[in-house]
Each structure stands twice: as C-alpha cells, then as structure tokens.
Amino acid sequence: MGELAEDLFLRLSPELVEEVFFRLPPDEPACLVHASAVCKPWRRILADLGFRRRYYKFHGTPPVLGLFQQGDWLFREGARFVRTSALFPAQRDRPCWFAMDCRHGRALLASLGTTCHLMVLDSVTGHQRLVVSPCNRPVSFSAAVLCAAQGCDHHGCQGGHFRLAVVTTYQQHRVTSGWLYSSETRLWSELTSVHHPNVRCPYNLGAPSVLVGDALYFNVGGIVECQLGALRLSMLEKPVDGNGRLSMSHNPIDGIGTLMVKEDGRLGFAAVVDVTNLTLWLCETGPVGAIGWAKLRVIDLNLRRCSQHVNSALALGGRSVHALAITGVAEGTQIIFVRAHVGSYMVDLKSGRVRPVDAYGRKFFPYASFCIPAMEAGCTGQGQ
Template sequence: MDGPVEDPFLRLSPELVEEVLLRLPPEEPACLVRASAVRKPWRRVLASAGFRRRYREFHGPPPVLGIVQEDASFRPISALPAQPVRSRWAKVKALDCRHGRYLFESYSRYFGEGEPVYITIADPLTGHELRLRTPVDDGVLWFSAAVLCAAQGCDHHGCQGGHFCVVIVTTNHQKKVTAGWMYSSETRVWTELTSVHHPDITKYTYNRGSPSVLVGDALYFDLDGIIKCQLGTLRLSMFERPTDAKGHVMTAEDGGLGFAAVVDVTNLTIWSMQTGPEGAMGWAKLRVIDLTTLLPDRALSIPAPEDGISGIAEGTQIIFVSSCVGTYMVDLKSRRVRKVSDPGRKVFPYMRFYIPAMEAASMGQGQ
C-alpha cells in the first residue's frame, strides 16, 4: 500500500520560497500569517531583514491597511490588530496620518484664554502615544498639522519607530498672515517657520485638520489656498487652487503635486501642477471621472457632505469618496472600489507594510 504523498511545494529551495512569498499581497497580512504556519524555514524567511527589504521594494508604496476616522478612532480594513485611543479628554479629532503614526487633537471645549493646545502622536499597532503641548496661541480655533518620519535615509516604506517631525500651520485672520512651527522629536524643540502674507482671506474659517500631502521635500496644505512648507528651509509660500470647488491636495500620477475635487456632484476632476514652456508653474487638468460608473447606484442619489472627497492615500492614486450610503476607497488605476466606513466627512488612510509572522518567526516558535 502506498504511503502518504508529500506535497512537493514543501520541498522548494529557500530561494524559490522567497520568490513565492514576495508575491503575497501586502494589503492582506493574513496571507503572510498562513504562510508562516506552513514550516519553520518559511518563518525564517519571513523574519529576515533581507526579505522585508525586498518585499517593500517589490511592492512599492505601502498598502492601505486601515483608516483613522475623524473622531480619531482606528478602523482596520485588513486582518490587523489595533490599540484603542486612550484620551483623557472629552473629545478627540484626527489631524493627520503618515509613516506609521497618526496625529490627533484632544480638547474638552473650544480653546479659550489661558488654555494650551495639545496634540497626540500615536502608533495604532503598538498603542504608544506621545502628548505634546503646541506653541499655538490661546484662543486659536483654526489650524492644521502633519506628522512625518524624520529618520535619516528612510524611504518611508517601512517606518517603524525612529525620529519624527510635526508641522503646524495656522492663519491669523485679523493680520492676514499664515504662520507655523515644526517640532523635532530628536531635539524636542518647536522651531518657528517663516510666515507668509495671506491677503485673500475673505471669511473666518473654523476648520481644523485640513488635508496635507508630502511631495518630495515639501508639505502642501489646503488652507484658503495651497500653502507650501519647504522642510529644508522651513519657509512657507502660497498659491491658488485650480478650482473654487472644495477638494484635496494629492500625489499626481507623475509623482508631483495634484489636486482632486468633485465638480457638479458626480464628476471627479484631477489636476496636476506642471511647468509651462517659459518655466511658470500652473495647474493642468488631467482627467474627469464620472463617479456614477464606479460607485453603487444609490451612492450619489443624495449630495455627499462637504466636497465628496474624504481622504487620499499619499503616493498612490487611491482616494476616499464619501456618499450618502458610506465611504468608499477608490483606486483610480485599477478602478477597484471598496466600502470601508459609514458616511463621514474625513478619513486618514493608515499605510504600512505589516509582516505579523516576523516576531513569532524570530523567536523560533512552531515547527
């Protein structure tokens, strides 16, 4: 009687195993968990620094593993553990999410005289949090902030710990000046940015946490116009949006600065900042996408709150569209659409490569 038949897949060389594991989808970490359970040598491959580096290089920008919602709650959209926010304050509001961290503001009521403004930087996987007092003046109701990795030589595809920066920008509507500060976790000091005159402010805005995008060595905020923060020189500058319609700054297909807005309820319009024949910078309309061809039939039956765009995935062509029936993650390249949340005004994608088998493998657990 013949004995059991051995699966030839288990006899693959380590080199072939690595080639197979490299092709597992990063947006589904559970695939790596199941692969690590096959054999101990496979877990060793997953645990190696060389594999993790190749995996990130092979797949490019990190996948969207979850979203930070406007109330600073974290919602995984893959098989991903997460730690809850442990705020001591009555309310929290998300401001940004980038490079494995997210940023939120804690407040018990609107700021008043003598009340400091605090922000918290958190890692949703480890639960580690750092609360910072900001240099924002008492009584300020309107500001935006961004968090980003500051580790030297990091490609931002696998940020884990290390130093970070926080950039805050705010506008004094009486003086018509936009100013800002940058915090370094290495020096633990807030440095003031060069201010910029902001003459075209027409009304007082109570918005906090307007969107930002990192392109090269500059952060761009959408604040009554586009505000550019050059990180190397700590200088602020400003220029106009491509449209009066409310929208989001984003990464263009060529890797530069882009802008997306929903025009006339259903038309998603994409612009890119380009250099003209004589060197002048200007917006060029790239494409118009009819959202009725992507979203479910009932999604656009009632106008969405705000501009319809509730977030962007930096460095990708993924946007989040809020509709009356939910918030959808839309990949403009693949045209893949996925519902990820209830209707809401704003989400911040959590992007990261996550190999959950790494710790167990490095300790030699299992067979």
C-alpha cells in the same frame, strides 16, 4: 497539509519559496500568518528580518491598513479608527482627540484644550509620544507628521526621529503662521508668516497635507506651501473651472477639494465640482515655482452599483448615488475616499475600482504601513 507543504519545500530552493511569499498581498497580513502556520521551514523564512526587508522593497508603497476618522455622520467629535485589514491591531476610540494626519507609519492626533497637545502614534506597536503645540487653537489649525531620517524609504521607519509641522490661520488678521518641530532636538522652529488679504479662510480643523519633495502643502482657504529646508511659507491659488471659480454646491466641502500627489511625484488637486464628476488638476511649475494648474481629466465616480452592496437605511435603490465630497487621500497612491448619501467609498483612480468603506467620517486620514505579524522561527534545524 503541513507534511505535504514541508515535502514541497524540501524539493524547492528557499529562494524560489521566497519569490512565492513576496507575492502575498501586503494589505492582508493574514496571508503571511497562514503561510507561517503551514510548516516550520516556511515560518523560518517569514520570521527572518532579511526577508521582511526584501518584502518591503518588493512591494514599495506601504498598503492602507485602516482609516483614522475625524467625526462621523452623526457629527460626533473625536478620533475613531476603522480597520481595513482583519489582522491589524485594533485601536481604541479617542473621543477627546482629533485626527490630524497620517504619514510614514505614524498617526498624528491633537487635543485642543487650553493647551494644545499633539500625539504621535505608531498604530502597529501602540507606542505614542506627546508634544506640546507652540500655539493655542486659532480659527484654522492644521498639522502634519513626517519621518526625519535622510534617505529613508519609509517602509519601516516608525521608531525613528520625526518632524511635526503646524500651520495656523487667523481670519481677522489674514495671516498664516507655521512652526516646525524636531523630535531629535525637541525644539520648535518658527516659520516665516505669510499674509493673504484676498483669501477666505473659514473654520478648518485638520486640513489634510501632502508631501512633495522638501515641501508640505496644506489646503486651508488657499494652498499653503511649507518649505521645510528654508523654514518659509508661501501661498498658491487653487485651480479653477471654466467659469473662473470652483463650483460650490449645497455642501461647502465640495468646492474646497483636496491636494494629492500624482504618480510622477508632482502636486495635484481633486474636487467634486458638479456633484456628479471628479475633476483632477496638475500643478505646473517653472524656474521660479508654481505657474498655474492644468486640468487632467474628469472621472464619473458611478457609485450607484456600489450602493447596492451597502447595508444602510439610507440606500437609494436604483437611483443615482452622487459623491458629495472628497474626504481623504492615501498619500503615495492614487486612492481617494469620497462620501455619498449612502456611505463612504474608496476609489482607485488608476484602476477605476470603487468599493464601499464601513465609515461615515467627515475626514479620513488613511494609515499606510507594512504590518507583518510577529513570528518565531520555531526551530533551527533544516526540515525539522
């Protein structure tokens, strides 16, 4: 096979071979490894840094390579990583840490003791950095990580400077406060606080965030907008159904829903409001900011077929499998994660594809990054 492939390579231009390699799926790094093992000329192409940059640009959005899971169906605490790609480096469980966020090739974990520590982790290289939080753990605590480089395409920026945002809510005082950290200055900047006397803020640890332009949005009671440039917080109301409220079922997570970013870059919201269907909204904005929510569509998740492929003692046979809650969103994509009676599922809202995920976490933080395994060129002579 190696001799035949090398003979084929000599008959084709390197540019044409690159075009073939560009189409190898980024969510399966094993394909690149197998291609590099065929012959030395192929390995030289795949080991080239220029090829890797062009490969990232060709695919654009980094693939989801795994899930940081906060707790599981047995309500065990701590952060656990579930790989969705076979060759992605294994991650050890961290029972004393909580998953808080994943973005721009970084994961953010928190250790909530007398002093709150935050860990910024590059899961591809294993590099980690600890930062002391500016506040002790309140009733509601959320944090986010993002790349600090201006104009970065976030295809391979894990090693650069980053920013952290922390948002806390004290139910008794009905006040939400925030801080912003820069790894370049190693300093925290305090954001203006916002009062919200009419918003119910239950216990919430690690509410997922989404990044839209220069603003982070957290789903904590209401929707907290963190304007990074202005260092200012503000509140948005959640979308409502026809009855004037989000429908609440026996599981309180259902009515909370989750924030997401639509394909056009605008803020969206999704919730399982009647146990069987997923409802999507889009935030409408005006000259002075958000003015309301428009309902986009209702999706029947139809998880029954997928449940037949899940090896679980809780399988429900031919009966309907209802989604209980949205447990995560892959930012920059139209992929969400939902929990049902028989397990968890990854749902592609664009294609309608639904597939089971081997995890039972209460919250998922999808880790998205390009991962091309390290390769040596092997030789320098053409055709050697």
